[in-house]
Amino acid sequence: MFTNQKAFTLIEMLIVLMIISVLVMLLIPNLGDKSKEVNRKGCDALVTVVQAQADAYYIETNNYPETIGELKKEGYITDDQTKCPDNKTNLIIDTDGNVSRDGDDEQ
Secondary structure, three states, X not given: OOOOOOOOOHHHHHHHHHHHHHHHHHHHHHHHHHHHHHHHHHHHHHXXXXXXXXXXXXXXXXXXXXXXXXXXXXXXXXXXXXXXXXXXXXXXXXXXXXXXEOOOOOO
């Protein structure tokens, strides 16, 4: 009656689950690295946008803003644009109007 029945055995199922778990363990560390890279690129893009707004401020007032807060107060940038996407790194502006990340040595 059940002579030609085909199905997965318990060992075959365990092997498949083991392969899937190994693949997941290999994938998770890579996601963390990608997240850091995405935050860095997002911060670089934000620095470019805020730099353009600082230049627009200079064109209108003939002076660079003294702080990022001044750009925000005058409506050139929003509150979200004062920090990088990681919400840890503040943006700063020097006396020459160069925008950079706080603690960045590449000014």
